Amino acid sequence: MMERFRAFFTKVISPVAHLLIRLGVSPDAVTFVGTLGVCAGALVFFPQGKLLTGVLVITAFVFSDLLDGYMARTTGRVSKFGAFWDSTLDRVGDGAIFIGLALYFAWEDPSRLYLVLSLVCLLMGGVTSYARSRGETLGFDVKVGIAERADRLVLILVMTGLGAIFDLPVLMYVALWALAIASTVTVVQRVWVVRKQALAEAALPSPHE
Numbered sequence: 001m002m003e004r005f006r007a008f009f010t011k012v013i014s015p016v017a018h019l020l021i022r023l024g025v026s027p028d029a030v031t032f033v034g035t036l037g038v039c040a041g042a043l044v045f046f047p048q049g050k051l052l053t054g055v056l057v058i059t060a061f062v063f064s065d066l067l068d069g070y071m072a073r074t075t076g077r078v079s080k081f082g083a084f085w086d087s088t089l090d091r092v093g094d095g096a097i098f099i100g101l102a103l104y105f106a107w108e109d110p111s112r113l114y115l116v117l118s119l120v121c122l123l124m125g126g127v128t129s130y131a132r133s134r135g136e137t138l139g140f141d142v143k144v145g146i147a148e149r150a151d152r153l154v155l156i157l158v159m160t161g162l163g164a165i166f167d168l169p170v171l172m173y174v175a176l177w178a179l180a181i182a183s184t185v186t187v188v189q190r191v192w193v194v195r196k197q198a199l200a201e202a203a204l205p206s207p208h209e
Ligand SMILES: CCCCCCCC/C=C\CCCCCCCC(=O)OC[C@H](COP(=O)(O)O[C@@H]1[C@H](O)[C@H](OP(=O)(O)O)[C@@H](O)[C@H](O)[C@H]1O)OC(=O)CCCCCCC/C=C\CCCCCCCC
Pocket: 002, 003, 004, 005, 006, 009, 055, 056, 059, 062, 063, 064, 065, 066, 086, 087, 088, 090, 125, 128, 129, 130, 132, 133, 147, 148, 149, 150, 153, 154, 157, 158, 161, 162
């Protein structure tokens, strides 16, 4: 859903990308530092109950995920390792956000329900990405689903941020319910499209027949 905003945000961050390129910073370093920033925002501030600070730090660093690819393409440094590094570190950053929220519900605002929902979001977000990665390795087109990565990030960050500003924790609770459900639906959608493509492929006559 958020993919349509990619071009706009890429334009917004492009001056920073060109500055980093001039300074000789590599796309892989941007991927790494961006992930460190996301992890720090989530794991330092969320467990202490500083939700808005956490959201703002994460937001500042999460755009490095658009920056790194743009830098790689602009400088002709696109690499298979870079693609692997980008996707692998995405999983670390995504995981840190929901671990941070789970720790918040364990320590700061104790709630077993929302602790469990944070863990469900952690698990199903990870499975969503794994399903796409495994499906694409097998040659299928799996880029579908109502809760792709950018959708998940925007929903949880905006609702947690607004909840903290207006002292309306219910916004974060709604986001966790919505994400737990939408991520699970996305996994089902991805399994479904892979199954459909796999069955269609199996029904084709083999070239030796
Ligand atoms: C008034 C103060 C309010 C405080 C509130 C806080 C505001 C927080 C606001 C916004 C946060 C926005 C953050 C999110 C932006 C994330 C952008 C991003 O980096 O997206 C990642 C993605 C990168 O794609 P990749 O190819 O690297 O990733 C692959 C993919 O994602 C796969 O995912 P899967 O679905 O399978 O899980 C993986 O499989 C694969 O491995 C992985 O590599 O980028 C995009 O998808 C492109 C779209 C970017 C669009 C950004 C949209 C931001 C939109 C709105 C911001 C709204 C701001 C409004 C704030 C208003 C608040 C009142």
